[in-house]
Amino acid sequence: MRIALGSDHAGFNLKSCIEKSLHGSSVITGDFGAKGPENPFDYPDAAFDVGSRVARKEYDLGILVCGTGIGMSIAANKIPGIRAALAYDEETGKLAREHNDANILTLGGRKTDCESGIRIVRAWLSAEFQGSRHSDRIRKISSFEERSPSTGNEPEGSPRLVTFDHPLIQHKIGIIRNKHTSVKVFRELVQEIAGLMVYETTRNLPLEPVTVETPITTTTVSSISGKKIAIVPILRAGLGMVDGMLQLIPNAKVGHIGIYRDPGTLEPHEYYCKLPGDIGERDIIIVDPMLATGGSAVAAIDLVKSKGGTKISLLSLIAAPEGVSRVQDKHPDVTIFTAALDSHLDDHGYIVPGLGDAGDRLFGTR
Ligand code: RB5
Numbered sequence: 001m002r003i004a005l006g007s008d009h010a011g012f013n014l015k016s017c018i019e020k021s022l023h024g025s026s027v028i029t030g031d032f033g034a035k036g037p038e039n040p041f042d043y044p045d046a047a048f049d050v051g052s053r054v055a056r057k058e059y060d061l062g063i064l065v066c067g068t069g070i071g072m073s074i075a076a077n078k079i080p081g082i083r084a085a086l087a088y089d090e091e092t093g094k095l096a097r098e099h100n101d102a103n104i105l106t107l108g109g110r111k112t113d114c115e116s117g118i119r120i121v122r123a124w125l126s127a128e129f130q131g132s133r134h135s136d137r138i139r140k141i142s143s144f145e146e147r148s149p150s151t152g153n154e155p156e157g158s159p160r161l162v163t164f165d166h167p168l169i170q171h172k173i174g175i176i177r178n179k180h181t182s183v184k185v186f187r188e189l190v191q192e193i194a195g196l197m198v199y200e201t202t203r204n205l206p207l208e209p210v211t212v213e214t215p216i217t218t219t220t221v222s223s224i225s226g227k228k229i230a231i232v233p234i235l236r237a238g239l240g241m242v243d244g245m246l247q248l249i250p251n252a253k254v255g256h257i258g259i260y261r262d263p264g265t266l267e268p269h270e271y272y273c274k275l276p277g278d279i280g281e282r283d284i285i286i287v288d289p290m291l292a293t294g295g296s297a298v299a300a301i302d303l304v305k306s307k308g309g310t311k312i313s314l315l316s317l318i319a320a321p322e323g324v325s326r327v328q329d330k331h332p333d334v335t336i337f338t339a340a341l342d343s344h345l346d347d348h349g350y351i352v353p354g355l356g357d358a359g360d361r362l363f364g365t366r
Contacts, residue, residue: 002061003060004050004054005064006065006072007046008034008072009037010043011107012033012034013037013114014065014109015065017117018065018107018114021118021121032046032049034046046072050062050064056332062105065109066108072086073085073106082103083100086107086108089116093120093121093127097124097129105121160336161335163340163341164338164339168196169197172193179356190244190317190358191240191241194242194244198249202249205228205229205283208223208225209221229249229285231285232284232286232300233257235259238286238288240289240359241287255284256273256274257270257286270303282309288300289316289358289362290358291316292320292350294325294326294327298327312331314334314336317339317358318338320342321344322344
């Protein structure tokens, strides 16, 4: 197990003593935050550093110590996917795991002595999440988190997952999930949803002032600056989203990436790649309706980066947590936009509940 430890100056001594107590066990530790107890170190910096590492699964768990444990807990809980719990005794340490599945434990270096701190950590580490009704409650927290609009101000380095709770998008997703929806309607709705999602994916495009003359006077308006956008569908299902996006961003250039999965190794292989020559200067949106295992998405991002692409986001209609984690692990700089985050993958790699094979449903090839 990998545990990231972090503290500010006030938590440094307790953190060091916990770190020593973990030596020699099967735990691999990482040390972040203050380098000593003397110089003031702001607890949010340590909390965001450790929290981001746990959120992107660089570490399995985190332990954060400040003076009271309160500041660390407030800051770490701002990171999507983090459940940081402040514990003052063994009982709360144990319950933080059993009921809350806390992936970060926070402690107060001015409130808890070394011996008690070690006992709390042991209680937390040896407890197991009890699931059942507690899972339902945690799912409520995660789905609230997923539905909340992203501020775009997440701590630097933390991977971003943006989901859409707009009623129009949710309504249309509901229709395309239905297996009785015709190919014609399915195709139209995929384009419409992709178009609606473009509003959010293009939210941070830079604007520049431009002078125009209205019939009345001269005024300054905003115009999108720079080289703008490249849409890169992953063949073939990604094609189903392109026209919907082009309706809103008609000047975008379109690249294409063909990737197939080797039936023997299940590894993705590129068979086609044609990208705009100035790809390095563009905001790139890789599109694929389904983010399932994440294998094709990771391969497509690898390919785009190898051709010079840097500003990349991934747009999918439906994503599985497995695919999101895989992309975030390999490419934490890529923002994932998805209209729905589903439950899991089944044994055949289909998203559950999902909508089946998007390519087959778009092109009627079942
Ligand atoms: C630092 O003096 C102290 O405010 C900090 O360690 C922590 O207790 C905040 O919650």
